[in-house]
Amino acid sequence: MAPSSFAKDKQIIGFWGKPTSTLDWCEENYVKTVYIAEFWNTISNLIMILPPFVCALYYWHKKMEMRYVWANISLLAVGVGSWMFHMTLWYEMQLLDELPMIYGTCVFLYALHHHATPVKQKSYPYIVSLVSVSVLVTVVYLQWKNPVFHQVCYAALVVFLLYEAILALKNYPSIKPIVLASLCFYLFGFFLWNVDNVFCSNLRKMRSSSDSELVTAATQLHAWWHIFTGYGTYLHIVFSSQARLLHLKRECKITKLGNFWPYLSVGEKS
Numbered sequence: 001m002a003p004s005s006f007a008k009d010k011q012i013i014g015f016w017g018k019p020t021s022t023l024d025w026c027e028e029n030y031v032k033t034v035y036i037a038e039f040w041n042t043i044s045n046l047i048m049i050l051p052p053f054v055c056a057l058y059y060w061h062k063k064m065e066m067r068y069v070w071a072n073i074s075l076l077a078v079g080v081g082s083w084m085f086h087m088t089l090w091y092e093m094q095l096l097d098e099l100p101m102i103y104g105t106c107v108f109l110y111a112l113h114h115h116a117t118p119v120k121q122k123s124y125p126y127i128v129s130l131v132s133v134s135v136l137v138t139v140v141y142l143q144w145k146n147p148v149f150h151q152v153c154y155a156a157l158v159v160f161l162l163y164e165a166i167l168a169l170k171n172y173p174s175i176k177p178i179v180l181a182s183l184c185f186y187l188f189g190f191f192l193w194n195v196d197n198v199f200c201s202n203l204r205k206m207r208s209s210s211d212s213e214l215v216t217a218a219t220q221l222h223a224w225w226h227i228f229t230g231y232g233t234y235l236h237i238v239f240s241s242q243a244r245l246l247h248l249k250r251e252c253k254i255t256k257l258g259n260f261w262p263y264l265s266v267g268e269k270s
């Protein structure tokens, strides 16, 4: 599903010129500033930029295996790509948003699949399969610029990740709450993404008939999709790394930073 043909009537052209992307989401373009096409959709990406940046540095400092550092960098890459896309609405930036979603999910699959393997042991057939899927999706999507193709491929990878998560849960039932939290936030974000696409004209009417900035912000459901899926994905990284550390019998505990932000507190490497 793609929000394609809304507001063809009064398009404002801002600093980045006419949109060249194959998607233009429900948020009205260049309303807040001429430098950012979709303001709320842009700044909501901070949730995919700041926490994984800090978490990547923390895991690196704690000498976690590099795949968990890369998992954070993958989410960070999606956040930066998505920021660039919503700011410019350029086709090239859309690719910078969408393709890392595919690569990132492959990194998550790789990390989760290897949560119970001996240190430095890798499953080469699994790696080859993930690289092949990434290359295939990239090549086809560069030729066939249909966003639904990207959405179906991405959704299939997420379902496969869910299957890997269920397998990991069998080994470590204690991680169930964080797996469930990750899934609930993610699915709620997906629900909002659909509402935004289906009820775009209603949401726009609500915004145009209200002067309240609160209504404007609250009805940007694509921005809320970023926030909920970004948080759900961050929690996925927390549980994937926790499953690994439990397997390695290395000390770790989910702690809250400032009584608010959950992260995996990791003990020193023995």
Ligand SMILES: CCCCCCCC/C=C\CCCCCCCC(=O)N[C@@H](CO)[C@H](O)/C=C/CCCCCCCCCCCCC
Residues within 6 Å of the ligand: 023, 075, 078, 082, 085, 097, 098, 100, 101, 104, 105, 108, 147, 151, 152, 154, 155, 158, 159, 161, 162, 182, 183, 186, 190, 226, 229, 230, 232, 233, 236
């Ligand atoms: C299950 C819990 C954790 C899952 C982690 C999944 C791996 C995440 C990988 C990358 C992070 C992505 C975070 C969201 C970024 C969104 C950026 C964005 O908005 N991009 C759009 C352009 O602005 C792009 O065009 C959007 C595509 C949306 C595709 C939606 C596909 C639906 C996926 C639904 C999966 C349903 C799973 C059902 C399971 C029962």
Ligand SMILES: [Ca+2]
Residues within 6 Å of the ligand: 024, 025, 026, 027, 028, 029, 038
């Ligand atoms: Ca828009």
Ligand SMILES: [Zn+2]
Residues within 6 Å of the ligand: 041, 082, 086, 222, 226
């Ligand atoms: Zn987006």
